[in-house]
Amino acid sequence: MKQIIIKGNKRLTGTIRIGGAKNSVVALMPAALLTDGVVKINNVPSISDKDALVQIMELLGADVKCLRGSAVVDSKNVHNELVPENLSRKLRASYYFMGVLLGRYKHAEVYLPGGCNIGSRPIDQHLKGFSALGTEITRDGDKYILDAPDLHGADILLDFASVGATINIMFAAVLAKGTTRIRNAACETEIVNIADLLVKMGAKIDGAGTSVITIKGVKKLHGAQIKVIPDRIEAGTYIIVGALTGDNLVVSGVVPSHLLALFNKLDDMNVKYKIVKDKVYISKATRVKASNVTTLVYPGFPTDLGQPIQVLLTQAKGKSKFKETIWENRMGHVPHLIKMGAKISAHSTTAIYSGPTELHGEEITATDLRGGAALVLAGLLAEGTTIINDADYILRGYERIIQKLSKVGANIEIKEIS
Numbered sequence: 001m002k003q004i005i006i007k008g009n010k011r012l013t014g015t016i017r018i019g020g021a022k023n024s025v026v027a028l029m030p031a032a033l034l035t036d037g038v039v040k041i042n043n044v045p046s047i048s049d050k051d052a053l054v055q056i057m058e059l060l061g062a063d064v065k066c067l068r069g070s071a072v073v074d075s076k077n078v079h080n081e082l083v084p085e086n087l088s089r090k091l092r093a094s095y096y097f098m099g100v101l102l103g104r105y106k107h108a109e110v111y112l113p114g115g116c117n118i119g120s121r122p123i124d125q126h127l128k129g130f131s132a133l134g135t136e137i138t139r140d141g142d143k144y145i146l147d148a149p150d151l152h153g154a155d156i157l158l159d160f161a162s163v164g165a166t167i168n169i170m171f172a173a174v175l176a177k178g179t180t181r182i183r184n185a186a187c188e189t190e191i192v193n194i195a196d197l198l199v200k201m202g203a204k205i206d207g208a209g210t211s212v213i214t215i216k217g218v219k220k221l222h223g224a225q226i227k228v229i230p231d232r233i234e235a236g237t238y239i240i241v242g243a244l245t246g247d248n249l250v251v252s253g254v255v256p257s258h259l260l261a262l263f264n265k266l267d268d269m270n271v272k273y274k275i276v277k278d279k280v281y282i283s284k285a286t287r288v289k290a291s292n293v294t295t296l297v298y299p300g301f302p303t304d305l306g307q308p309i310q311v312l313l314t315q316a317k318g319k320s321k322f323k324e325t326i327w328e329n330r331m332g333h334v335p336h337l338i339k340m341g342a343k344i345s346a347h348s349t350t351a352i353y354s355g356p357t358e359l360h361g362e363e364i365t366a367t368d369l370r371g372g373a374a375l376v377l378a379g380l381l382a383e384g385t386t387i388i389n390d391a392d393y394i395l396r397g398y399e400r401i402i403q404k405l406s407k408v409g410a411n412i413e414i415k416e417i418s
Contacts (some may be wrong), residue, residue: 001418002391004402006379007411008361011247011284014408018235018253019045019399020069020228023304024190026093027167028197028226029053030100032073033062034171035201037223041071044228045399048392052090056083056097082109085142089114091396095123095164098146099171102130108146125158125165132156133172133180153178153217161186161297166213167194174203176217185213188298189258193229200224232258233304234398235280237373240308241405242282243271244315244381249408251280261301265293265309269316288356290318295325307333307374311381313353314342324349332367333374339364340378340386361386366393373398380410 020043030053032039044050044066054064060081063074080101088094088111101108127137130146132154138145153176158165163186173180187209195208201224204216235254239262242249256263256275266273270289273282293313295303303326313320314337324330334346339362343354361384366372372394379386391414394401402414
């Protein structure tokens with residue numbers, strides 16, 4: 001297990017450069033297996049989820065070379081076989097091999113995915129899409145067996161705008177016969193990035209980034225090159241860090257249009273910042289106003305920033321209300337914030353924050369990726385020393401977080417404990 005140790009209440013100054021988007025790269029890398037050509041992916045973040053994907057891809061016969069922020073994937077020797085449970089359980093994105101193997105081989109065997117315990121995370125919308133494309137689905141315990149000798153296009157209406165299901169259906173549909181239309185598709189910027197790669201590989205896709213995506217199946221895809229978009233969640237997390245402890249902190253490599261919901265909320269809370277091209281300049285906010293935050297599907301307030309922004313709510317004057325609408329178990333960080341001095345009344349997916357409150361260092365535990373990030377933010381703000389156990393969760397999605405924060409003045413380190 002890894003521990004993060006923070007001596008807090010330091011003003012942070014300098015520049016933090018944002019890396020490639022976790023939620024893009026975890027789909028872009030499996031997508032490379034849809035062709036027997038070579039796919040190069042640039043701006044690949046150094047995160048543990050990427051490492052887990054490489055293990056699965058190499059098991060399937062891919063030659064993956066990762067060097068200086070790029071991944072070169074040669075899939076000419078890829079073969080179809082069961083993705084074992086010990087690898088599938090390492091990350092949520094392992095389910096993308098369902099759509100990829102189904103598209104390329106018309107058959108896939110994959111165990112249920114892993115990832116953070118942030119609530120019930122069924123794959124029913126993925127399976128609904130695969131079934132509409134002509135797939136026979138068999139479940140054997142936690143293993144799914146998918147067969148579609150006649151994979152064909154279909155008109156698919158998702159019950160909710162699932163990012164994972166939208167991407168997985170695209171993967172299966174690009175090599176299916178005929179036309180597929182995904183209605184109520186997710187609109188996240190990461191989906192546009194993934195569709196761009198598929199189009200560069202020879203796929204025919206229209207409407208990515210809107211609620212209706214149309215895919216005309218092709219017989220074969222070829223090699224291509226793509227750049228991973230900047231990680232809007234990493235960017236948002238460090239922007240919130242700046243609002244808590246910044247001294248003209250610069251968050252660089254940002255696409256401001258990807259973060260409009262966060263900027264709107266910061267405006268509402270009287271947090272001052274300046275945007276200059278791809279840089280956001282921000283300092284510790286004074287007289288933070290209480291606000292209500294509700295997570296929504298894109299372009300609403302991102303669920304992945306819901307936990308980090310709750311640390312800022314502890315510093316707002318008055319009562320703030322937070323409501324999580326996407327995942328039912330995304331409040332695991334709240335007891336730890338209370339232990340650090342926050343005044344919070346929480347029930348289910350709702351929390352009421354009374355502030356401002358001073359936070360103090362404690363030994364606490366990360367329960368998931370974004371909740372762990374929230375505890376890092378709390379530790380940076382708090383007086384004294386904060387020890388965060390189970391820090392492995394945080395490393396799943398934040399590239400070189402210790403180095404990036406240390407560079408701007410944080411007293412933070414990571415160590416392995418038995």
